[in-house]
Amino acid sequence: MTHVSSRARTSSTTVRAAVWRSPRSPLSIEDVWLADPACGEVGVRVVATAICGSDLAYVDGHWESESPAVFGHEAAGVVDRLGPGVTDLAVGDRVVVTLIRSCGSCRRCMAGAPVGCSGRFALDECGPLRDALGSEIWQGLGVAAFAEAVTIHRSQVVRVGSEIDLDVAALLSCGVLAGVGAVRNTARVAPGSFVVVLGAGGVGLNVVQGARMAGAAEVVAVDPDQRRLAAALRLGASAAVAIGDDVLDEVRAVTKGEMADYVFVATAAISAIETGFDLLARMGTLVLVGMPPSGARVSLDPVTVASAGQRILGSKMGAGRPARDIPALVALYQEGQLELDGLITGRFALDEIGEALGSARRGDALRNVIMMEESLVA
Ligand SMILES: [Zn+2]
Ligand SMILES: [Zn+2]
Numbered sequence: 001m002t003h004v005s006s007r008a009r010t011s012s013t014t015v016r017a018a019v020w021r022s023p024r025s026p027l028s029i030e031d032v033w034l035a036d037p038a039c040g041e042v043g044v045r046v047v048a049t050a051i052c053g054s055d056l057a058y059v060d061g062h063w064e065s066e067s068p069a070v071f072g073h074e075a076a077g078v079v080d081r082l083g084p085g086v087t088d089l090a091v092g093d094r095v096v097v098t099l100i101r102s103c104g105s106c107r108r109c110m111a112g113a114p115v116g117c118s119g120r121f122a123l124d125e126c127g128p129l130r131d132a133l134g135s136e137i138w139q140g141l142g143v144a145a146f147a148e149a150v151t152i153h154r155s156q157v158v159r160v161g162s163e164i165d166l167d168v169a170a171l172l173s174c175g176v177l178a179g180v181g182a183v184r185n186t187a188r189v190a191p192g193s194f195v196v197v198l199g200a201g202g203v204g205l206n207v208v209q210g211a212r213m214a215g216a217a218e219v220v221a222v223d224p225d226q227r228r229l230a231a232a233l234r235l236g237a238s239a240a241v242a243i244g245d246d247v248l249d250e251v252r253a254v255t256k257g258e259m260a261d262y263v264f265v266a267t268a269a270i271s272a273i274e275t276g277f278d279l280l281a282r283m284g285t286l287v288l289v290g291m292p293p294s295g296a297r298v299s300l301d302p303v304t305v306a307s308a309g310q311r312i313l314g315s316k317m318g319a320g321r322p323a324r325d326i327p328a329l330v331a332l333y334q335e336g337q338l339e340l341d342g343l344i345t346g347r348f349a350l351d352e353i354g355e356a357l358g359s360a361r362r363g364d365a366l367r368n369v370i371m372m373e374e375s376l377v378a
Helices: 053-059 166-173 175-187 204-213 226-234 247-254 270-279 302-307 322-334 350-361
Strands: 012-019 028-035 041-050 074-082 094-097 136-139 149-153 157-159 194-198 218-223 239-242 260-265 280-288 311-314 344-349 367-371
Touching (some): 028 149, 041 094, 041 166, 053 350, 074 149, 074 166, 157 322, 166 175, 166 322, 166 344, 166 367, 175 204, 175 280, 175 311, 175 322, 194 204, 194 270, 204 218, 204 226, 204 260, 218 226, 218 247, 226 239, 239 247, 260 270, 344 350, 350 367
Parallel strands (some): 218 239
Antiparallel strands (some): 012 028, 041 367, 074 094, 094 157
16 A cells, blocks of 8 residues: 555645755755645644754765755654544644654554555655745655654654653654664563663663663663763663773673673764674674664674674664654653653754754764744753
């Protein structure tokens, strides 16, 4: 079953958006045309969009992109327009917005893996954004939430209650889902495990939280940045190792010579993947979470992997099922098990997005959040 509509996108409204044209020029804040939702689609007034590493990878040209484009995908807001056929949401519903667009009827969706959906959507054929002259602007990552509003597929929103603020809820849609999901869904870490997390950024810190909640015996965070290591310890790491220290010796000491049952690579650095193999115990599992630049290659020793019974798993968006996982994450937040508020470093207005991206690029921030209403910028 496909979801391609031939209906022309006729009605639209103008919204302010941060438009990207090349890695060499700053984002420009422009009035762009946003199409109203068609069949099976939803319009959301964006309240908050966090800056994720993937946004930076596109903005800085590490990953290829169509141009012009609007990025931003870790978002939350309020439903303000409903396309025909959407009957299970109402205008005014508070929602988390994700990049996981799923048809519900392809093989992967039927198997409970919407992140692998192979469905085709009208939004893929004909994006909702046009510039002032009518030329198409790419809907980056299928969301384009560095903007006051988005038009997305129904499957990309999950309703949340008033128990969680929307700037905090935005984090659930990518960094937290990807990190906690890598532990719970992809690797299914068993209680008592020895876990190493390479990279303590926006996703790695949530791997740390996930491993702690899964009952890991040791959670070792490895990162070059002392501030991130301090955050990892706060979020439940049992040890923090700065790159430059002998990571192998540190992990050997913490695991009493056993080495790691699970190594999560939550950084884009290729060298971390090779380090990850060296840290693995027999029967250990290497989980690839971070995404290196396009075209990167890594070498591995197949004899060791096979003879030691090791596994290598890719974790796309934490193998997340948003409709199931986001409410579960909200519940963990309410119970005080999942820390979210402390993950936000700064709040910025849309006009200040250049500054917010710069701070994220320098590693100054755990997460910076763009607040679409300037009155909400603290
Ligand atoms: Zn992301
Ligand atoms: Zn599907």
